[in-house]
Amino acid sequence: MSVFIYNVIYGGKMKKLFKIVIQIAIIYAIYQAGNFISSLISNIIVIPGNIIGMVILLVLLTTNVLKFSIIEETSNFMLKYMSFFFVPITVGIMESYKLIQDSIVQIIIILFISCILVMYVSCKVTDVLISYREKSHD
Numbered sequence: 001m002s003v004f005i006y007n008v009i010y011g012g013k014m015k016k017l018f019k020i021v022i023q024i025a026i027i028y029a030i031y032q033a034g035n036f037i038s039s040l041i042s043n044i045i046v047i048p049g050n051i052i053g054m055v056i057l058l059v060l061l062t063t064n065v066l067k068f069s070i071i072e073e074t075s076n077f078m079l080k081y082m083s084f085f086f087v088p089i090t091v092g093i094m095e096s097y098k099l100i101q102d103s104i105v106q107i108i109i110i111l112f113i114s115c116i117l118v119m120y121v122s123c124k125v126t127d128v129l130i131s132y133r134e135k136s137h138d
Contacts, residue, residue, distance in 0.1 A: 023074035026066070030057050 034053025041047065060066035068075075078085075093100070100107060 020074055023071045026071055027057075027074060030060070 031050060031053040034051070034056055035049030037052050037056075038047055038049035057066070061068055
């Protein structure tokens with residue numbers, strides 16, 4: 001009887017922990033593949049490995065090579081606490097202010113323009129997708 005209770009209480013937790021470890025391992029492997037590809041092409045063009053990793057993840061998810069359900073739990077956790085992941089970079093920028101103080105105006109202008117551009121492109125893509133969806137339903 002006590003073995004059954006032990007399996008019910010701790011068996012489920014271990015299974016969930018193992019599932020999360022596997023999900024993290026998959027995401028980390030894709031990240032490392034992006035870093036590897038980045039190091040291979042660094043003589044031709046410099047693209048950060050994390051960007052290449054995100055593109056690899058996008059391709060794997062859209063082609064259904066990797067099902068979203070396989071990494072869903074860890075992905076939702078990371079999205080839920082994404083703002084927490086920006087704390088170190090914010091502190092880093094605050095500490096290295098002296099390095100960027102000469103070009104702070106240019107950086108703010110670039111951030112403003114890129115923000116407006118991203119909002120515009122997002123709106124246009126959404127409009128295209130909505131019109132495509134309405135045409136496909138008619």
